[in-house]
Amino acid sequence: MDQVPLCDTQQDGRKESSMSAVLSDYYLWIKALHVVALISWMAGLLYLPRLFVYHAQAEPGSELSETLKIMERKLLRLIMNPAMIVTFITGFVMIGSNTGLMQGAGWLHAKITLVFLLAGFHGYLSVCRKKFLVDANTRSHKFYRLMNEVPTVLMILIVILVIVRPF
Numbered sequence: 001m002d003q004v005p006l007c008d009t010q011q012d013g014r015k016e017s018s019m020s021a022v023l024s025d026y027y028l029w030i031k032a033l034h035v036v037a038l039i040s041w042m043a044g045l046l047y048l049p050r051l052f053v054y055h056a057q058a059e060p061g062s063e064l065s066e067t068l069k070i071m072e073r074k075l076l077r078l079i080m081n082p083a084m085i086v087t088f089i090t091g092f093v094m095i096g097s098n099t100g101l102m103q104g105a106g107w108l109h110a111k112i113t114l115v116f117l118l119a120g121f122h123g124y125l126s127v128c129r130k131k132f133l134v135d136a137n138t139r140s141h142k143f144y145r146l147m148n149e150v151p152t153v154l155m156i157l158i159v160i161l162v163i164v165r166p167f
């Protein structure tokens with residue numbers, strides 16, 4: 001397949017068309033990367049509250065508590081943060097290369113709203129992690145069991161919206 005050469009000196013119009021030509025050539029690869037990234041992000045969003053359930057029951061300063069601090073930091077920094085960033089970038093690159101998708105697509109607007117709620121939940125988990133790090137968590141393990149349901153419900157709604165497209 002001939003690659004469309006991208007050069008900065010081209011006029012906006014022509015640059016635009018060769019850029020979107022490349023993106024549409026690779027659209028399915030971008031979508032595949034999108035799905036891989038969202039699976040990794042969801043895995044972290046479902047696992048981190050589970051770690052908090054055990055951490056809330058561990059004695060502050062204990063070996064278990066210190067081990068969980070390392071696991072939580074690595075999960076958030078090495079998996080969840082990069083996966084969330086790649087999910088967002090690939091999602092908006094697909095919209096950028098296929099602007100027709102946004103027109104009248106209530107499902108996509110609703111989906112993006114729920115995804116921002118998911119990102120807000122990600123941010124909240126990051127705040128909770130910092131509290132555990134300094135042994136300042138005040139929430140019970142029951143609270144985190146309940147929290148574990150939030151990403152599950154949001155994920156189910158998001159996948160129904162993007163696959164079924166009910167409106």
Ligand code: HEM
Nearest residue numbers: 034038087088091092094095101112115155158159162163
């Ligand atoms: C702001 C973040 C996101 C944006 C902008 C976005 C946008 C998109 C777009 C434009 C598509 C391609 C639709 C098409 O080609 O017809 C897509 C596909 C998809 N998205 Fe997202 N998405 C985001 C986050 C997520 C999240 C968090 C999930 C799941 C929890 C998700 C699940 C999916 C799935 C399963 C597909 C494939 C659908 C298919 O092949 O028909 N997306 N997304």
